[in-house]
Amino acid sequence: MTPRRVRDIEYQLLPGSQRKTTDIVIERNGQIVVRPPVGYTPEQVDSLVESKRLWIYRNLAEWKDLNATAVAREWVNGETFLYLGGAYRLSLVSGQDESLKLKDGRFCLSRDLIEQGGTQAARTAFEQFYADKGQQRFADRVAYFAPKVGVEISSIRVKDMGYRWASCGRNGALNFHWKCMMAPPKIIDYFVVHELCHFHHRNHTDAFWNEVDKVLPDWRERKEWLRKRGASLDI
Numbered sequence: 457m458t459p460r461r462v463r464d465i466e467y468q469l470l471p472g473s474q475r476k477t478t479d480i481v482i483e484r485n486g487q488i489v490v491r492p493p494v495g496y497t498p499e500q501v502d503s504l505v506e507s508k509r510l511w512i513y514r515n516l517a518e519w520k521d522l523n524a525t526a527v528a529r530e531w532v533n534g535e536t537f538l539y540l541g542g543a544y545r546l547s548l549v550s551g552q553d554e555s556l557k558l559k560d561g562r563f564c565l566s567r568d569l570i571e572q573g574g575t576q577a578a579r580t581a582f583e584q585f586y587a588d589k590g591q592q593r594f595a596d597r598v599a600y601f602a603p604k605v606g607v608e609i610s611s612i613r614v615k616d617m618g619y620r621w622a623s624c625g626r627n628g629a630l631n632f633h634w635k636c637m638m639a640p641p642k643i644i645d646y647f648v649v650h651e652l653c654h655f656h657h658r659n660h661t662d663a664f665w666n667e668v669d670k671v672l673p674d675w676r677e678r679k680e681w682l683r684k685r686g687a688s689l690d691i
Protein backbone atom coordinates (compact mmCIF):
# COMPACT_ATOMS: atom_id res chain seq x y z
CA MET A 457 0.00 0.00 0.00
CA THR A 458 1.21 3.48 -0.86
CA PRO A 459 0.26 6.36 1.43
CA ARG A 460 -0.99 9.40 -0.47
CA ARG A 461 -2.47 12.74 0.44
CA VAL A 462 -4.92 14.88 -1.46
CA ARG A 463 -5.69 18.17 0.30
CA ASP A 464 -6.52 17.12 3.86
CA ILE A 465 -7.34 13.50 3.08
CA GLU A 466 -4.72 10.86 3.68
CA TYR A 467 -5.32 7.50 2.12
CA GLN A 468 -3.66 4.20 1.31
CA LEU A 469 -3.53 3.35 -2.37
CA LEU A 470 -3.94 -0.35 -3.18
CA PRO A 471 -2.81 -1.92 -6.47
CA GLY A 472 -5.42 -1.77 -9.24
CA SER A 473 -8.19 -4.34 -9.47
CA GLN A 474 -9.99 -5.85 -12.46
CA ARG A 475 -13.21 -4.13 -11.40
CA LYS A 476 -14.51 -1.15 -13.34
CA THR A 477 -15.17 0.99 -10.27
CA THR A 478 -13.03 2.44 -7.50
CA ASP A 479 -13.49 1.07 -4.01
CA ILE A 480 -13.11 3.54 -1.16
CA VAL A 481 -13.29 1.95 2.26
CA ILE A 482 -12.93 3.25 5.81
CA GLU A 483 -11.10 0.49 7.63
CA ARG A 484 -11.83 -0.52 11.20
CA ASN A 485 -8.82 1.49 12.35
CA GLY A 486 -10.17 4.61 10.61
CA GLN A 487 -7.75 4.42 7.71
CA ILE A 488 -9.03 5.30 4.23
CA VAL A 489 -8.12 2.63 1.70
CA VAL A 490 -8.63 3.08 -2.04
CA ARG A 491 -8.49 0.38 -4.70
CA PRO A 492 -8.83 1.81 -8.24
CA PRO A 493 -9.42 -0.12 -11.45
CA VAL A 494 -6.20 -1.40 -12.95
CA GLY A 495 -4.37 1.15 -15.13
CA TYR A 496 -5.36 4.31 -13.17
CA THR A 497 -2.49 6.73 -12.52
CA PRO A 498 -2.03 7.92 -8.93
CA GLU A 499 -3.04 11.43 -10.06
CA GLN A 500 -6.30 10.07 -11.50
CA VAL A 501 -6.99 8.35 -8.18
CA ASP A 502 -6.22 11.59 -6.30
CA SER A 503 -8.83 13.51 -8.23
CA LEU A 504 -11.31 10.67 -7.81
CA VAL A 505 -10.74 10.69 -4.06
CA GLU A 506 -11.16 14.43 -4.03
CA SER A 507 -14.47 14.20 -5.84
CA LYS A 508 -15.63 11.83 -3.07
CA ARG A 509 -14.57 14.14 -0.24
CA LEU A 510 -18.03 14.66 1.19
CA TRP A 511 -18.79 10.97 1.22
CA ILE A 512 -15.44 10.31 2.89
CA TYR A 513 -16.03 12.96 5.56
CA ARG A 514 -19.51 11.71 6.32
CA ASN A 515 -18.23 8.16 6.71
CA LEU A 516 -15.22 9.21 8.78
CA ALA A 517 -17.51 11.07 11.16
CA GLU A 518 -19.70 8.00 11.45
CA TRP A 519 -16.65 5.82 12.07
CA LYS A 520 -15.49 8.18 14.83
CA ASP A 521 -18.89 8.00 16.49
CA LEU A 522 -19.04 4.23 16.37
CA ASN A 523 -15.48 3.96 17.50
CA ALA A 524 -15.92 6.27 20.48
CA THR A 525 -18.97 4.28 21.50
CA ALA A 526 -17.08 1.02 21.19
CA VAL A 527 -14.19 2.26 23.30
CA ALA A 528 -16.50 3.85 25.82
CA ARG A 529 -19.02 1.03 25.99
CA GLU A 530 -17.79 -0.48 29.21
CA TRP A 531 -17.54 3.05 30.60
CA VAL A 532 -20.96 4.20 29.50
CA ASN A 533 -23.76 1.71 29.17
CA GLY A 534 -25.40 1.41 32.55
CA GLU A 535 -22.03 2.01 34.11
CA THR A 536 -21.97 3.74 37.47
CA PHE A 537 -19.09 5.15 39.43
CA LEU A 538 -18.92 5.68 43.15
CA TYR A 539 -18.17 8.96 44.81
CA LEU A 540 -18.53 9.56 48.54
CA GLY A 541 -20.64 6.44 48.75
CA GLY A 542 -23.12 7.47 46.02
CA ALA A 543 -23.41 5.82 42.62
CA TYR A 544 -23.41 8.12 39.61
CA ARG A 545 -24.05 7.24 36.01
CA LEU A 546 -21.57 8.17 33.33
CA SER A 547 -22.36 10.34 30.32
CA LEU A 548 -20.10 11.14 27.40
CA VAL A 549 -20.30 14.86 26.66
CA SER A 550 -19.13 16.65 23.52
CA GLY A 551 -17.35 19.99 23.72
CA GLN A 552 -16.64 19.87 27.44
CA ASP A 553 -13.55 21.75 28.64
CA GLU A 554 -12.80 19.60 31.67
CA SER A 555 -11.94 15.93 31.19
CA LEU A 556 -14.42 14.89 33.84
CA LYS A 557 -16.85 16.63 36.12
CA LEU A 558 -19.77 15.72 38.33
CA LYS A 559 -22.82 17.64 37.20
CA ASP A 560 -26.56 17.18 37.74
CA GLY A 561 -25.98 13.81 39.35
CA ARG A 562 -23.87 12.43 36.51
CA PHE A 563 -20.22 11.95 35.81
CA CYS A 564 -19.74 13.87 32.56
CA LEU A 565 -16.72 12.59 30.67
CA SER A 566 -15.33 14.44 27.67
CA ARG A 567 -16.10 12.59 24.45
CA ASP A 568 -12.98 14.08 22.85
CA LEU A 569 -10.87 12.66 25.63
CA ILE A 570 -12.09 9.11 25.12
CA GLU A 571 -11.91 9.43 21.32
CA GLN A 572 -8.29 10.46 21.53
CA GLY A 573 -7.01 8.57 24.55
CA GLY A 574 -9.38 5.63 24.89
CA THR A 575 -10.08 3.77 28.11
CA GLN A 576 -6.72 4.63 29.60
CA ALA A 577 -7.39 8.36 29.32
CA ALA A 578 -10.81 7.88 30.91
CA ARG A 579 -9.31 5.93 33.77
CA THR A 580 -6.68 8.62 34.32
CA ALA A 581 -9.39 11.31 34.33
CA PHE A 582 -11.24 9.45 37.10
CA GLU A 583 -8.10 8.94 39.15
CA GLN A 584 -7.31 12.63 38.80
CA PHE A 585 -10.86 13.57 39.79
CA TYR A 586 -10.74 11.46 42.95
CA ALA A 587 -7.24 12.69 43.79
CA ASP A 588 -8.23 16.36 43.42
CA LYS A 589 -11.41 16.00 45.45
CA GLY A 590 -9.56 13.86 47.96
CA GLN A 591 -6.87 16.46 48.51
CA GLN A 592 -9.50 18.95 49.67
CA ARG A 593 -11.59 16.54 51.70
CA PHE A 594 -8.70 14.87 53.50
CA ALA A 595 -7.24 18.29 54.33
CA ASP A 596 -10.58 19.28 55.90
CA ARG A 597 -11.10 16.07 57.82
CA VAL A 598 -7.52 15.84 59.03
CA ALA A 599 -7.75 19.46 60.25
CA TYR A 600 -10.91 18.47 62.13
CA PHE A 601 -9.63 15.22 63.69
CA ALA A 602 -5.92 15.91 64.28
CA PRO A 603 -6.50 18.08 67.39
CA LYS A 604 -8.90 15.46 68.79
CA VAL A 605 -6.26 12.76 68.38
CA GLY A 606 -3.58 15.17 69.56
CA VAL A 607 -1.20 15.04 66.63
CA GLU A 608 0.18 17.48 64.10
CA ILE A 609 0.37 16.71 60.41
CA SER A 610 2.99 18.08 58.06
CA SER A 611 1.56 17.07 54.69
CA ILE A 612 -1.28 15.17 53.02
CA ARG A 613 -1.05 13.48 49.66
CA VAL A 614 -3.75 11.62 47.74
CA LYS A 615 -2.32 9.22 45.19
CA ASP A 616 -2.20 5.63 44.02
CA MET A 617 -1.22 3.51 46.99
CA GLY A 618 -1.45 0.12 45.32
CA TYR A 619 -3.23 -2.33 47.65
CA ARG A 620 -3.03 -0.02 50.69
CA TRP A 621 -5.69 2.51 51.67
CA ALA A 622 -3.40 4.88 53.47
CA SER A 623 -0.09 5.29 55.22
CA CYS A 624 1.56 7.64 57.68
CA GLY A 625 5.18 8.68 57.78
CA ARG A 626 7.12 9.38 60.99
CA ASN A 627 7.60 12.97 59.89
CA GLY A 628 3.86 13.70 60.08
CA ALA A 629 3.12 12.98 56.42
CA LEU A 630 -0.15 11.28 55.54
CA ASN A 631 -0.92 9.48 52.28
CA PHE A 632 -4.32 8.30 51.13
CA HIS A 633 -5.31 6.24 48.13
CA TRP A 634 -7.57 8.11 45.68
CA LYS A 635 -9.93 5.11 45.90
CA CYS A 636 -10.82 6.19 49.42
CA MET A 637 -12.94 8.93 47.82
CA MET A 638 -15.37 6.32 46.52
CA ALA A 639 -16.30 5.39 50.08
CA PRO A 640 -19.04 7.09 52.15
CA PRO A 641 -17.96 10.06 54.32
CA LYS A 642 -18.17 7.95 57.49
CA ILE A 643 -15.59 5.56 56.06
CA ILE A 644 -13.37 8.40 54.91
CA ASP A 645 -13.38 9.70 58.49
CA TYR A 646 -12.41 6.24 59.64
CA PHE A 647 -9.42 6.24 57.27
CA VAL A 648 -8.39 9.60 58.70
CA VAL A 649 -8.74 8.70 62.39
CA HIS A 650 -7.10 5.32 61.85
CA GLU A 651 -4.01 6.92 60.30
CA LEU A 652 -3.87 9.74 62.85
CA CYS A 653 -3.91 7.22 65.70
CA HIS A 654 -0.95 5.47 64.14
CA PHE A 655 1.16 8.45 65.13
CA HIS A 656 0.62 7.28 68.73
CA HIS A 657 0.84 3.55 68.01
CA ARG A 658 2.45 2.20 64.85
CA ASN A 659 0.74 -1.20 65.22
CA HIS A 660 -2.82 -2.51 65.68
CA THR A 661 -2.64 -3.35 69.37
CA ASP A 662 -5.45 -2.83 71.87
CA ALA A 663 -3.81 0.45 72.82
CA PHE A 664 -4.15 1.59 69.20
CA TRP A 665 -7.83 0.64 68.94
CA ASN A 666 -8.46 2.27 72.29
CA GLU A 667 -7.12 5.49 70.81
CA VAL A 668 -9.42 5.14 67.79
CA ASP A 669 -12.34 4.41 70.13
CA LYS A 670 -11.94 7.73 71.93
CA VAL A 671 -12.69 9.62 68.71
CA LEU A 672 -14.88 7.16 66.78
CA PRO A 673 -16.79 4.93 69.24
CA ASP A 674 -18.47 3.11 66.32
CA TRP A 675 -15.17 2.31 64.57
CA ARG A 676 -15.99 -1.44 64.54
CA GLU A 677 -18.96 -0.91 62.20
CA ARG A 678 -16.89 1.27 59.90
CA LYS A 679 -14.05 -1.26 59.89
CA GLU A 680 -16.50 -4.03 59.12
CA TRP A 681 -18.05 -2.03 56.25
CA LEU A 682 -14.60 -1.69 54.79
CA ARG A 683 -13.84 -5.37 55.19
CA LYS A 684 -17.05 -6.31 53.34
CA ARG A 685 -17.25 -3.54 50.78
CA GLY A 686 -13.71 -2.33 50.35
CA ALA A 687 -13.12 -4.37 47.21
CA SER A 688 -16.02 -2.59 45.48
CA LEU A 689 -14.19 0.72 45.76
CA ASP A 690 -12.56 0.53 42.38
CA ILE A 691 -12.93 1.75 38.83
Ligand SMILES: [Zn+2]
Pocket residue numbers: 650654659660
Ligand atom coordinates in the same frame (compact mmCIF):
# COMPACT_ATOMS: atom_id res chain seq x y z
ZN1 LIG B 1 -3.47 0.60 60.48
